[in-house]
Each structure stands twice: as C-alpha cells, then as structure tokens.
Amino acid sequence: MKRFRTKMAILAISLTTAGPLLADDLAVRNCTWCHGTAAQGYSKAPRLAGQREDYLINQLQAFATHKRDEFLSTKYMWYAAANLDSSSVHNLAAFLSALPPEAAKDGDSELVAEGRTIFENGVPDENIAACQACHGPKAQGVREIPRLGGLSYTYLERRLEQWGQGHDAWGTPMPKVARSLSPNQIAALASYLSFVEGESSEK
Amino acid sequence: MKAVRLRVALTSALAIFLASAPGQTQAGAQDAPATAGATEAKFEYCTTCHGPSAQGFRGFYTMPRLAGQQPQYIENQLRAFLERRRLNPVMANVAHGIAPEMIPALVARMSALNPPPFGGAPNGDIALGKEIYTNGLPDQNVPACSACHGPDAKGQREIPRLAGQLYWYMVFTLSIWSTERGQGGRQDISWIMRPTVANLTPKQVEALAEYVSALR
Amino acid sequence: MSAAALARQSFGQRSRLAIIPVVLSLLVFAIGWLAPSPASALPSFARQTGQPCATCHTIIPELTPYGRRFKLTGYTVRGGSTTLPPLTLLLIPGFAQTAAKADPQSGPAPNPPGFKTNDNFITQQVSGYYAGQIYGNLGAMIQVTGNPGEGGVFLDGSDARYVGQFSLFGKDAFFGVDANNAPTFQDPWNTLNDWGFPQFSWAYNSFGVPGNQIDALQASVGGAGMYLYWNDLLYAEFTAYGGLNQSTLEALGEQPGPTPDQHPGLMPYWRLALEPHWGDHYLMVGTFGMYSQTVPGGQYGYGIDKYLDVGFDAQYQYDGDQYSVTIKAMDTMQWMTLDNSFAYGSASNINDNQNTFKINGTFVWDHTYAFSAGYFSVSGSQDAGLWGATSLANSPNGNGLVFDLSYAPFSHGSPGLYSTYNGRFGVQYTKYLELYGGTNNFDGLIGTPGAGGQHNASGNNTLWLYAALAF
Numbered sequence A: 001m002k003r004f005r006t007k008m009a010i011l012a013i014s015l016t017t018a019g020p021l022l023a024d025d026l027a028v029r030n031c032t033w034c035h036g037t038a039a040q041g042y043s044k045a046p047r048l049a050g051q052r053e054d055y056l057i058n059q060l061q062a063f064a065t066h067k068r069d070e071f072l073s074t075k076y077m078w079y080a081a082a083n084l085d086s087s088s089v090h091n092l093a094a095f096l097s098a099l100p101p102e103a104a105k106d107g108d109s110e111l112v113a114e115g116r117t118i119f120e121n122g123v124p125d126e127n128i129a130a131c132q133a134c135h136g137p138k139a140q141g142v143r144e145i146p147r148l149g150g151l152s153y154t155y156l157e158r159r160l161e162q163w164g165q166g167h168d169a170w171g172t173p174m175p176k177v178a179r180s181l182s183p184n185q186i187a188a189l190a191s192y193l194s195f196v197e198g199e200s201s202e203k
Numbered sequence B: 001m002k003a004v005r006l007r008v009a010l011t012s013a014l015a016i017f018l019a020s021a022p023g024q025t026q027a028g029a030q031d032a033p034a035t036a037g038a039t040e041a042k043f044e045y046c047t048t049c050h051g052p053s054a055q056g057f058r059g060f061y062t063m064p065r066l067a068g069q070q071p072q073y074i075e076n077q078l079r080a081f082l083e084r085r086r087l088n089p090v091m092a093n094v095a096h097g098i099a100p101e102m103i104p105a106l107v108a109r110m111s112a113l114n115p116p117p118f119g120g121a122p123n124g125d126i127a128l129g130k131e132i133y134t135n136g137l138p139d140q141n142v143p144a145c146s147a148c149h150g151p152d153a154k155g156q157r158e159i160p161r162l163a164g165q166l167y168w169y170m171v172f173t174l175s176i177w178s179t180e181r182g183q184g185g186r187q188d189i190s191w192i193m194r195p196t197v198a199n200l201t202p203k204q205v206e207a208l209a210e211y212v213s214a215l216r
Numbered sequence C: 001m002s003a004a005a006l007a008r009q010s011f012g013q014r015s016r017l018a019i020i021p022v023v024l025s026l027l028v029f030a031i032g033w034l035a036p037s038p039a040s041a042l043p044s045f046a047r048q049t050g051q052p053c054a055t056c057h058t059i060i061p062e063l064t065p066y067g068r069r070f071k072l073t074g075y076t077v078r079g080g081s082t083t084l085p086p087l088t089l090l091l092i093p094g095f096a097q098t099a100a101k102a103d104p105q106s107g108p109a110p111n112p113p114g115f116k117t118n119d120n121f122i123t124q125q126v127s128g129y130y131a132g133q134i135y136g137n138l139g140a141m142i143q144v145t146g147n148p149g150e151g152g153v154f155l156d157g158s159d160a161r162y163v164g165q166f167s168l169f170g171k172d173a174f175f176g177v178d179a180n181n182a183p184t185f186q187d188p189w190n191t192l193n194d195w196g197f198p199q200f201s202w203a204y205n206s207f208g209v210p211g212n213q214i215d216a217l218q219a220s221v222g223g224a225g226m227y228l229y230w231n232d233l234l235y236a237e238f239t240a241y242g243g244l245n246q247s248t249l250e251a252l253g254e255q256p257g258p259t260p261d262q263h264p265g266l267m268p269y270w271r272l273a274l275e276p277h278w279g280d281h282y283l284m285v286g287t288f289g290m291y292s293q294t295v296p297g298g299q300y301g302y303g304i305d306k307y308l309d310v311g312f313d314a315q316y317q318y319d320g321d322q323y324s325v326t327i328k329a330m331d332t333m334q335w336m337t338l339d340n341s342f343a344y345g346s347a348s349n350i351n352d353n354q355n356t357f358k359i360n361g362t363f364v365w366d367h368t369y370a371f372s373a374g375y376f377s378v379s380g381s382q383d384a385g386l387w388g389a390t391s392l393a394n395s396p397n398g399n400g401l402v403f404d405l406s407y408a409p410f411s412h413g414s415p416g417l418y419s420t421y422n423g424r425f426g427v428q429y430t431k432y433l434e435l436y437g438g439t440n441n442f443d444g445l446i447g448t449p450g451a452g453g454q455h456n457a458s459g460n461n462t463l464w465l466y467a468a469l470a471f
Helices: A002-018 A023-035 A053-064 A071-081 A086-097 A109-121 A153-164 A174-180 A183-194 B002-019 B036-050 B071-082 B089-096 B100-112 B126-135 B167-175 B189-199 B202-213 C003-011 C016-033 C043-049 C065-072 C246-252 C339-344
Strands: C087-098 C120-135 C138-146 C153-155 C159-168 C171-180 C221-230 C234-243 C266-274 C281-294 C305-319 C323-338 C351-365 C369-380 C398-407 C422-434 C462-470
Touching: A023 A071, A023 A086, A023 C065, A053 A071, A053 A086, A109 A183, A109 B089, A153 A174, A153 A183, A174 B036, B036 B100, B071 B089, B071 B100, B126 B202, B167 B202, C043 C087, C043 C120, C171 C234, C221 C266, C234 C281, C305 C339, C323 C339
Parallel strands: none
Antiparallel strands: C087 C120, C087 C462, C120 C138, C138 C153, C138 C159, C159 C171, C171 C221, C221 C234, C234 C266, C266 C281, C281 C305, C305 C323, C323 C351, C351 C369, C369 C398, C398 C422, C422 C462
C-alpha cells in the first residue's frame, strides 16, 4: 500500500538521520536504564545525580574488582561495571556528579526529627558517632565520602543493614556504625536523609 | 532532729548507691560505671571518627590525631568541650557522654598508640615550616614553637603534641583559634596561643602544618 | 488442494466460501493465544548488556521493571563486551497430551507431518532474532519464525525503535519512535495480547477460545507510532497501522494464500499506562484500544467490517531480592460492525460484541522456579454465521484455567564458555471449562461424518511438557 510504504520511508529516513543526534546520552543510558531516566534513582538502584565524583569512581572500581559484594551489587552492578574502561568510569562519574540531585522523600516523615538528631549528634550514650563529622552537616559528602542527602529511604536502610551484617567497607567505619544502630534508628536516619535537599556536587 | 538528719543521710546514701548501681542506662553516661567493657566500647567509639589507631581521619571535618597525644591535653580539651570554652557542638555531646572515671583509661590508651602519620599533605613548604617551628619569626613576634611544643613536637604536660597531626586540622584550627578556642577568657589555657596565631600569615600556617604533619 | 482453491473451483471468481479463510484465521489465532510467537529471554540481549537473564526477567519472558526499561529505552543498553551482531535462535519443542484425541482430519490446517491425534512431540517454533542495538539510539527485535512441520518462514512479531531523551514539564522523559507489525508487541507490560500469560502454549489444539481483532491483526499489518515514557511513571503511546497488500504479505511470508484480509485506511492504536512504585512494589494501571477495518478475504464490494477494541489492564509486581510476584489482569471490550461479513453472509448480525478477560499470577523464586495460574474468558454476541460451524449455541463463549510450573536453571548465567544460553523447562495444564458456549458436545457435531466423536470442552484439556531453548 502506497501509504504504508511512504510511512516506512519517512520512518527510515528520520531514524537514520536522527541516529547520531542524541547518541551522546547513550553511555549514560547504560546507567539510567536502571538508575532512573534523570539518574535520580529508581527503586533498588540509588540516585547517581549529584553524587560525589570520587565516590562514584571508587564504587565502579569496587564493582569491577568485586570488592563490593553485597547482594544487589553481585546481582546487577558486577555485570554493569565489568566492561567499563577507566576513561568511561571517569567521564560517567564527572557527568553524573554534576547533575542536580533531587531528594527521594520516601521516608517516614514522622521519624525525620529523630533521624536528624542522630545524624547531627550521633548517640554518644550508645557510642554511635555523629554522621555529619564525615558526611557533612547537610549530608552532602566530600571527596570520596558519599552524599547521603536525598538518597532513597529503601536504599539507605538496605546499606546500613548490610554493613550491620558484616559486609566490608574497606577501612571506613561504616560497619562499626551500622552494627551499633537499632532498626528504629536506621529507619529514623534513612527517613531524615531521604528528605534532605542538596545542590550538584562541586569539586 | 538527729533522727531526721539520719534519715536524710540514709536516703542520700541510698540514692547515691542506686545511682551508681550497674545496669543503669537512663541516668546518663556520667553515672555509668567505667567497666573495662564500657571503656573499650567508648574507645571504639572515639576511633569511629578519629581513625582505627587514632591517627586522625579526614571526613567532611578533619578529625585530629589523638594517638600519642599528651594525656593532660586530651583531658583539658574534653573539659573545654563540655564547658563550652572550646566551641564544637559534636564534641560537646561526645564529652558529655564520657563518664569522668573513664577518662584516665581512655586517655592512657590514646597516648600509648603510635601509628605512622596520616599523611596526604602538600609538602612544598616543609623547609619554611621547619624554619618557623625551630626558630620562630622574631620580626612578627612569633616565638619558636619548639620552645613549648618540644624540638620533636611531642609536647609536654598540657601542651599538645603536634607531630603527625593532620595538615588540614592544623590549618583549620589555627584559623579559627580566636572564635572557637579559649572562649573562657584568660584563665583558659588556650588563650596563650592567641597572639601567636594572630601574628602568623596563612601561608606560614600552611608551612608549619606541612612540617609537623610529616613528623613521627 | 487448499480449501480456498476448492471454493474458487466451485463458485468461480467470487468465492462464497471465503468464510473458510475467515473461520480458519479466527481458529488459528484462537489457538493457544499464540499470535505472534513470543520470544523468550534473548541471549543477544544478555550479550549486549552484559547482564544475565535474571536482571530483566522474573522468568523468561516475563519482565522485571529493569526489563521493561530496557525495552522502553530501545533495546540499546550496552554493558557487555560483545561485538557480535545480536542474533539469537529460539526453539520450542514440546510433548502434548489432550484429554480427548483430535479428530483424524481436523485440527488446524495444515498440520505438521507426522501429527497424531494425541501424544504429539513437536518442535512447534523455530525462530531467529536480530534483537538488540542496531546503531546508536536505534534498536530492534526482529523475529523470523518457521514452523518445521508446515515449512516456510514468516516475519513474526517484530519492532524497531529509536529512543531519545528530553525534558518535559521539568522532568526527564524518554520518547520513542516505533515501527512494528503486531499491535501490543511493543508494549512492555505482560498484560496485553502479545506478551500476556501464557506466553508459551501448545500450538496445535483442535479448539480454543476465539481471539479478538487485535489478535487477528498480528504479523499482518504494518504500523509506526510514537510513545512517551515520562518521569519513570507515565507511558503514552499512539501508533497507526495500515494493511499490507498481498504481494507485501507474501514477501514477508505472512497470511499465505490468494485472499488475505485487507485493511483499508489507517487503524489507530493507543495505549496509556501509569506505573507508580514504592520500594520493590510496582502497580501499573492502564488502558488501550484500537480501531480497525477489515475487508475479509479481500472481498470488496460488501462494505467494511469495523472493529473497536477498548481495554483496561493492570499489573502488580513485587520484585524482591529472593522472589517475585506478578499479578496481571486485562479486559478488552470489542464492538464489531460487520457490514461486509453480514452482507457476504459469513456473519448473522451486523453488530456484535465480544469481551476478553484474563487474570493470572506468577510467582517466581530466584528467577528459576516459577508457578503461574490464570483464568481466561471470552464472551460475546451469539452469531450463527460467525460461530455456528463450531458452536451449537452460536456462541463464542469460552473460559478456562491455565497452570504452569517452570524451571529456568540458567537465569543467572549458564556454565561453561557459552554463558548466555537460556532454557525454560515447563509443565503446563490448560483446563477448558466452556468452549463455544457449551461444555459437552458444544458444536453439536456428535455423530456427524468426519467428526471423531463428541466434542467436549474438557476434551480439549491439554497437558504440555515443553522446553523453550534460546541460544
């Protein structure tokens, strides 16, 4: 049918000419297909937008070397990072860290106050250190220490539980901190942090 | 009257006895007994921020090296945090959570540690730093640091060890001395550093920090 | 001699027995909901992404949220180290036993050689795929299928798409331009005609519940459209289909025969879906529809049959660490204005309705062990012309249950050097509660010469042991 052939021709022409147009976002799409169209996170996959560049680089290398070995990393990220060369790792990390982060806001709003107290002061009586000492007063992170502000409740809760179960953190005090936290404290911290807004990471 | 005084005395004794009984958690750490387990847990707590061997850690804030620090200095700082003569909200809470009877044991453990310096600092001005440390800057009314802090920068009594201290901590602390240290007035021992700090230029501070941070 | 040739011989050019191709096409598309032949998890996708099957599939071919996103972003995600073209081969061998034997001369035409009246072992599908990134933002799943028994190959359900990204109302969105030859093939959920449960089923039942017009149009039309996937939440699609002329159909191997159905004009298809999610829970609610026109058998001069299909669907999925649960429901209402068929005499009513309802759930443990159960139901207007040949009650009504137990041992990777091989081994039981408006002797053909015996709905109950093997 003429109309059909014409339609197909138009489609073919537009596809081939438009092909190179948005091809730049393709390398990022290898991340955003799981981490959310805008890299703001999607369910299990955490937000990458606005994350510390050095932290992203370290994590990608840790996935590739299997140093980071908790369950979802073994299920997805080991494969995702297996074939990334060094320049891709650095380019992706630089691009993602410059994106403005959006807060997930999926925590329990009633636990925010308690979570904020724990984040800013720790719980000295239970020997839990103040998170802000390393992660910053606005949970913005610095250098290779990750931004926590605005990450999803689900993700933060899962990570704290994993460290409590003994996953290694390669010299950081996270396993010790997480072990000391009760489930309620984890819920409060994760809730508070999920509401914390931030700006894109500056160097 | 005698009976009342006796009753009051007994009641007080009972109160004190109950307050110091083991198993009390709600009364506050100030009243918790300094058992070996509790001290160990508190030490682990300190190392969460200050590094596994108390060599310091560079987070968003730089947590200073405590390893090999002068015991008297650590004790003074803990009290200064508590009494808000040294302004640091996080450390004020931490100090509040340390039972006084635990402090000597904690401090002793810190002083006994001797890890290598944290490192990572720039090193372009180490020679200048050494010069200032050893000889001071007479023209700027800056005495030689070594005169009080020791030629090996290990300090003495209430004067702190600087050897191996983190570069970024040194630079930061010297820059905020007047606003965060010695807030208790002249009777605060930190007051003594005020004029010296004021007379140092930022570049000189950095040079000094480079030098001492590399010392073992 | 084919039935159509026989008809032409008897009645000259204008074959009044064009009813036969109509009934046959309805039967073919009714059988086992198998139109078009679906793909299992494709190793070419695994090689391209570097991810194992379990990343995108709860159990092949049902999709996880990541699998839907892989499809929505145009099959172009990379991550693997392969430089090979994305080619995959799929085989579906199986053994089927029906409660009642098939009639000696009945069953779908043509039967594969060696087809027995019961206890058949048949490789019912052999398909080759080009599935993955073509270049840049352009990707495709092109499916070419041959039936070993029947011979020949045809272009099976396929789609090619170009997907880009832009910002709309302050949120990021993917937009896609899609070309496909099978309505609902392009849909990423597992509720609609092409990808709904059961995606694999025995292809050679004597009887089945009738499909709707969307089923009938599979792999016999060509369409191009656009879709939007906004803020990881809202999916909106509009696709326009057009009929293919006889020479095009023959070139593609589709609808072989001298009198294929013709489809004048453009046939719009629309689809809207909203999928919010909370943690590991996803809930999609959606609607879809299509307006189509058909000149059955190419018999112009009798008017045009018009179909309006409007449907609603929902899918709840829990995609957890150890197991997943996916519950799917779909209802399609169809309004038919059969000007052509009525005038031609193959339908007794001008206006007919038909409704298709499916609800099913799949539980999958570790992407390896799956249990599914589903209920299907078709109901519609009584029409002696359309259904009288197989229904004493002149009714298309049928409903039943499907149970499936499957094992996919290589969802996390296959051993040895070839790590992307995949197989799903299953046992499926389909129980027909009603067929063509009846339970026992639903077609009233008992005792009729050529009929093997009484046709009961339960006689069509099928036990199928199958393997879907992909390389």
